[in-house]
Amino acid sequence: MIDLRALRENPEPYRASQRARGADVALVDRIIEADEARRTSLQDFESLRAEQKTVSRSVGKASPGERPAVLARARELAARVKEAESAADGAAAALDELARQFANLIEGAPAGGEEDYVVLRHEGPSPRDFAAEGLTPADHLALGEALDIIDTRRGAKVCGARFYYLKGWGMRLELALMTAALDKAVSHGFVPMTTPTLVTPQIMGGTGFLGAHADEIYYLPADDLYLTGTSEVALAGYRADEILDLTDGPERYMGWSTCYRREAGAAGKDTRGIIRVHQFNKAEMFSYVHPEDAVAEHQRLLALEEEMLALVGLPYRVIDTAAGDLGSSAARKFDCEAWLPTQNRWMEVTSTSNCTTYQARRLAIRERRDGRTSPVATLNGTLATTRWMVAILENQQQGDGAVVVPEGLRPYLGGLEVIEPVA
Structure with missing residues (x-):
C-alpha cells in the first residue's frame, strides 16, 4: 500500500508514476477525495462522541426537572454517534479499497510498456x-x-x-x-x-x-x-x-x-x-x-x-x-x-x-x-x-x-x- 500522507502532501510523483505505468492517473485525485471524506467523517464522529460523553456525565448532576431533557439529549447523541461511526467506517473502507488499487510508486523505472x-x-x-x-x-x-x-x-x-x-x-x-x-x-x-x-x-x-x-x-x-x-x-x-x-x-x-x-x-x-x-x-x-x-x-x-x-x-x-x-x-x-x-x-x-x-x-x-x-x-x-x-x-x-x-x-x-x- 502507498503512503497516503505522502500522496496527500505531494501528489504529483504519484500522478507521474501512474502515467509512466500507463495506469489511471485520476485514481490519485479519487484517493485524495476519499481521504478527505474519511478525515471529515472521523472528525464528525469524534466530535459527536466527545459531546455524548459530556452529556452522559452531566446526567447525574442534573436536577430532577432537567434530567428528562438531558436523558433525551443523551439518547439522541447515542444514535447520532452510531450513525457517525458507521459513516466513518464506510469512508475508511472506501479509501482502503481505492488505495489498494494503487500500484507502488515507481523509483527509477523507465516509462512505458x-x-x-x-x-x-x-x-x-x-x-x-x-x-x-x-x-x-x-x-x-x-x-x-x-x-x-x-x-x-x-x-x-x-x-x-x-x-x-x-x-x-x-x-x-x-x-x-x-x-x-x-x-x-x-x-x-x-x-x-x-x-x-x-x-x-x-x-x-x-x-x-x-x-x-x-x-x-x-x-x-x-x-x-x-x-x-x-x-x-x-x-x-x-x-x-x-x-x-x-x-x-x-x-x-x-x-x-x-x-x-x-x-x-x-x-x-x-x-x-x-x-x-x-x-x-x-x-x-x-x-x-x-x-x-x-x-x-x-x-x-x-x-x-x-x-x-x-x-x-x-x-x-x-x-x-x-x-x-x-x-x-x-x-x-x-x-x-x-x-x-x-x-x-x-x-x-x-x-x-x-x-x-x-x-x-x-x-x-x-x-x-x-x-x-x-x-x-x-x-x-x-x-x-x-x-x-x-x-x-x-x-x-x-x-x-x-x-x-x-x-x-x-x-x-x-x-x-x-x-x-x-x-
Whole structure:
C-alpha cells in the first residue's frame, strides 16, 4: 500500500508514476477525495462522541426537572454517534479499497510498456554461432526427449497441457540447480526455508498478487486458500503483523518451493516444452531491510543472480523493466535474460524487485526506530528455477545430441560432464 500522507502532501510523483505505468492517473485525485471524506467523517464522529460523553456525565448532576431533557439529549447523541461511526467506517473502507488499487510508486523505472525496457548490459560468453559450427540447434524439448529427461506427453496425459515429468538426469539437473542456489544463498547469509505453497487471501492480497493478474493464480474455494506462484508470497507473510529488529542488519531468507501458475494470459506463448508451465520449482531470495537501504539491497540481489548465471555459463543480458510491465508491488525490477538459440531471442530466467514499503504497509510489517514504528522495505529475487534447464540444454548441446553439463553444476551431479542421448 502507498503512503497516503505522502500522496496527500505531494501528489504529483504519484500522478507521474501512474502515467509512466500507463495506469489511471485520476485514481490519485479519487484517493485524495476519499481521504478527505474519511478525515471529515472521523472528525464528525469524534466530535459527536466527545459531546455524548459530556452529556452522559452531566446526567447525574442534573436536577430532577432537567434530567428528562438531558436523558433525551443523551439518547439522541447515542444514535447520532452510531450513525457517525458507521459513516466513518464506510469512508475508511472506501479509501482502503481505492488505495489498494494503487500500484507502488515507481523509483527509477523507465516509462512505458512491455517493450520499453532498457538493456543495461550483456554478460557471460557470447552466444554460439551454430551456423559457423555447421549445426542446426535442436530446441530444449527435442533434446530432452532424445536424452529421455523430459516427458511432456505423459505430463499432458496425467494433468493436461503445460505439465511434464523430469526424469533421470533431468530431475537431477534441476535438483543440482536448486542445490547450487541453496549453497549460494547460505554462503551470503540467507536463511534457507521450505515454505508453504498455500496461503490465505489476506497474505496473497497483502503481497499485491490479487490485482489485475489475479486470474493467474490457482484458488481453492473449499478452503479459501491460494496456491502460490512464488515463495515470495509466503516469505512476505512470514513476518506479517510483526515488529522486526533490524539493528544488526537485514533479515534475509531463501525460499525453496514448488510454484503454481495458471498462465491464463499466455495463450499461444511458449506452449512447447517447459518454458511456460503450470508447475515448477524455484529458489527465491527475500529481504527485509531499512527503507533507505533498499536500493543497495536490490543491487546485492541482482549480483547474486548474476553469480549463479556465471556458475552455469549462460550468455545473458540485464534489463531495467519498464514501469508498465512491473507488478503492482514493484517500484523497480531488473531481469536477467538468457539467450535462447532456437528462438533467436532472450528469455527471462531471473527477476529481482524492490517493493519498497508497499508490501510491508499492507501486511503490517514494521520496525521500531526512535521510539516509533514504521514499515520496512521488502525485496525479492530469483536464484534458480526449472526454466534455466531450457537455456542450459539449448546452449550446451552438441552435434550428436549430447549436452555438456556446465562446470559449476558438475559437483552436484557426481562429476557428470556430459548427458548422452538414449541409444
